[in-house]
Amino acid sequence: MNSIAQITPELLLPVGTREMLEAAVNNGADAVYFGVPHWNARGRTEDFTFDDVRDMIRYARIHGVRTFLAMNVLVFERELQELPEFLEKIISLEPDAFIIQDIGLARLIRAICPNQEIHASTQMTLASAEGVNLVKSIGFNRAVLARELSVKEIAAIKAATDLELEVFIHGALCVSYSGQCLTSENFGGRSANRGQCAQSCRLPYRIFVDGKEFRDTDAQYLFSTRDLCALPKLPELEEIGVNSLKVEGRLKSPEYVAAVSRAYRKALNRIPLDAKDMEPLEVLFSRGLTTGWLDGDNHQELVNGTFSNHHGMVLGQVVKADRGQIIIGLDSAISDAGENACYPQPGDGILFENAALGVSIGSRLYAAQVTHLPHAKRGDPKLLKLEFGRDFDTRQIAVGMQVYRNDSPALERELRKTFTDREQLARLPVHMTLSGKIGGPLKLSVYDTPKNAVEVEADFTLEEARNKGNDADKALRELAQKELSGLSATAYQLKHLDIQVDRGAFIPGKILRTLRQAAIEKLDEKRTEWKVLNPSAEAGKKFLNEIRDKFKSGAASSGAPAANGTTFAKTVSDSKRPIISVLVRNPDQIAALKGLDIDRVIMDFDWGVKYDESLQQIRDLGFAAGMATLRIHKPGESHYLKNILRLCPDFALVRNLGALSILKESGIPLTGDYSLNAANSASYDWLLSQGLTTLHPSWDLNSTQLFDLLENIDGERLELTLHQYMPAFHSEYCAFARALTTGRRFPECGKICTKHKVEILDHKGERHFLQSDAECRNTLFVGKPQSALKLLPRLRTAGVNHFRLEMLTEDAETVRRKVLIYTQAIQGKISIEDAIREAGIQEKYGLSEGQLFNESTWQDRKK
Structure with missing residues (x-):
């Protein structure tokens, strides 16, 4: 660990409204973050004006609270070119820092204002010191780490970097790695990387195992995680030297912000917490509190599976139901709290639920009192009698139903006073x-x-x-x-x-x-005095023009040195002929490629599958043999990359920044995948400068945005997948283990994922494929594959000649038929229309055009 004095970490709170700002400031926040006007990753929050932002920054700074502006979305090429004046104006409002996902945007801010502080968003999927240190070279001052890290892993990163680190400690958890989720886009037409997440992961799904519906599970809401509460882990995070502790929740209420701020401020000030401190954290909004991944994987604990919405505090179970009143056996967390016990109050919302039967009933409480049954014995659980108004039919309530307290107007009134009552304001x-x-x-x-x-x-x-x-x-x-x-x-x-x-x-x-x-x-x-920044829109325009000129002159097309001393980009693109790569996910698919008119084969195998023989098999077939890295790189996971270095394939497909940092000096030619989220010329320029020969654009781009990008980059450096099953999400959580076993983590799960074929049925009646990778992470692949064949003529005109075809679970014969159809279309031997028709016949659930042909713009109609 770095030899630094232990610091008291910054407590960072979310702000979605002006009231939330006041709630945070008056309840102990050291810093707050809120969205940039028109640009933030919470599209449903209030969109502040420039005057709002200026006033909020001033208010916070007077109170000694730092302000971070969240602009943590991907930026498309046309938008990037129009941003310099906007950024000059927003920087002039003097925020303490920007929270950024897009590499190109970060570079543009640095060009406009070199001294402006910028933080790398959790959307950048930074999960290792190698990735953190790589983005440091862009000029980031802080990295917001992926939420999927354990305390031990965070400590390992902190020991290997001097960049400030920020860690999420409270609020909603995403089932997918942030920045790697296309679920909302694929299922709901709204991109999470553009601030429009539809929370598709919170919907119910049905599981099919080996073709048959699996009913022996209560996990209907298979991907809906519990909420994070890291209060038990604060001492460890402080000891590590984490710089900032972040709370999620820009869509929550001011009262929620007040409650969370108070509890964590108290804990950081070494004041013992009691049940009263925890009460509002559960009652105001909770899907069940957990320490998330901070204690490592626990697939049974992370997802409840029986619900996805706010349920609040568990009160207990119904033991008796009479007309007008219900008696429940109190949960031990309440009955053991003694005089600090948090009992419901008149007016509170009470929820009764039988998850197995799908029954959920709620009502306002009239009265409550502790009671006991006749002939009660010592040690019997405490009972609570709940009384309701005449309009509530207690005959709906059955013994054994779970009881929750999910609303409390009285509690909210008390919390509201902390930021509205002048006598209680922090001064x-x-x-x-x-x-x-x-x-x-x-x-x-x-x-x-x-x-x-x-x-x-x-x-x-x-x-x-x-x-x-x-x-x-x-x-x-x-x-x-x-x-x-x-x-x-x-x-x-x-x-x-x-x-x-x-x-x-x-x-x-x-x-x-x-x-x-x-x-x-x-x-x-x-x-409120602030450092002199002198932001310059003209400097930003000059930076963008230099990138455009560099690509047009060919200066950005040198490529990385290959083992034979030439450059990989040059050797595969001199002829201008199409270069076709096929990605396979099991060794049995390789033989099917024999004699086909392709150039490269990428191996992307599951856990335990050997690469040595397959590597030689591909070369014997006359193809360049490549290996794909995993999509995530965490501390202690470099063995997979060491295997690439040992085998020295003809090239490697790089999927994360940590792997790029490790492999870029290896001499192995590297190509970049869509998971690097390149969406504009400035991000392309930087990623290519790190040793990539070609780079796949982010799947957030539609065709218009893709061709806007191609106008300002070298098309020969862009690779596009013409056929693939789109990855909806990529998750540390294992749905196989949660639904099909009682295992908390590997190896308790018995590696169940290798023994069965699992499909997930969504709310639209469509099936999707669940797969695991070599580190037990799950990817949900959309069951209907996407084809970009319609774009092929325009892509060729734009100079694109690198194309990829991705296989999933197909048998060898199907692989051969699919690849043959696409190669014939690419070579002009069959028409695009015939190829699309033939390709569709091969698919179990049909063929999709996907996001590339989605020209719609989602509009939030909350106003």
């Missing part, structure tokens, strides 16, 4: 000195810290009082204390007042009020 203590001599000026100096000291002078000459004496001096002191402590409309409170005024002086109250107001205004200005 900064200030010291004041009132000084002056009779016949001279009256001065007031104010400071909160020595570096924030200001002084103002009244346009008033101090005069003698007409009535002198001790009473007059006492009256002056009382008046000064009263007038100068009137700070309820400010961010301050008077801690100490020193009066150094000549005895017998007279000062009108109006003069004191004017002095106080002037001093506080000056102190506000002092506290």
